[in-house]
Amino acid sequence: MTAKIPLLALLVAATLLTGCQSREIRPLTEEEKAEVRAQALQEIALAKQRLDLTPDQEAKLRPIVMAGFSRRKAILLEYEGRTLSISDLREIRDRMKPIGEETKGKLAEFFTAEQMAELEKIVDEFREKMIAMLRERQ
Numbered sequence: 001m002t003a004k005i006p007l008l009a010l011l012v013a014a015t016l017l018t019g020c021q022s023r024e025i026r027p028l029t030e031e032e033k034a035e036v037r038a039q040a041l042q043e044i045a046l047a048k049q050r051l052d053l054t055p056d057q058e059a060k061l062r063p064i065v066m067a068g069f070s071r072r073k074a075i076l077l078e079y080e081g082r083t084l085s086i087s088d089l090r091e092i093r094d095r096m097k098p099i100g101e102e103t104k105g106k107l108a109e110f111f112t113a114e115q116m117a118e119l120e121k122i123v124d125e126f127r128e129k130m131i132a133m134l135r136e137r138q
Contacts, residue, residue, distance in 0.1 A: 033070065050122060051115045060110050068103045072096055 048058055075095050079088060108116055 035073070046122070051111070051118050053115075057110055057115075061107070064103055064106050068099050071099050 048061075051057075053061065075092060079092060082088070104116075104119075107119065111119065
């Protein structure tokens with residue numbers, strides 16, 4: 001069974017699935033970069049508030065989050081507007097998983113143990129929201 005899935009739903013599905021293959025990712029256009037920047041800035045604001053980041057941590061966080069968002073967005077744009085199968089969604093997941101792992105590893109270098117635990121909570125909450133959203137769409 002396949003369906004047309006919008007970009008946000010792709011992100012949600014890729015977030016929910018679990019497993020790494022790397023591929024070349026096409027460069028983002030300037031418009032796409034601006035959109036990615038806006039999304040990343042929103043996430044940074046949330047992280048700063050919930051994680052009680054120091055100014056130094058916030059400065060270190062920003063480029064890490066921006067790079068991760070850019071890479072994920074580029075992957076998702078490859079699939080936008082296509083009819084997707086479960087194997088497509090698994091491929092997206094498999095391509096995104098290393099990005100998340102790399103991001104967490106970089107953050108662990110300067111986050112406290114408490115901040116890393118709170119970050120895990122934030123990720124879990126996001127996943128739960130996405131699951132609920134997908135269930136509502138069925």
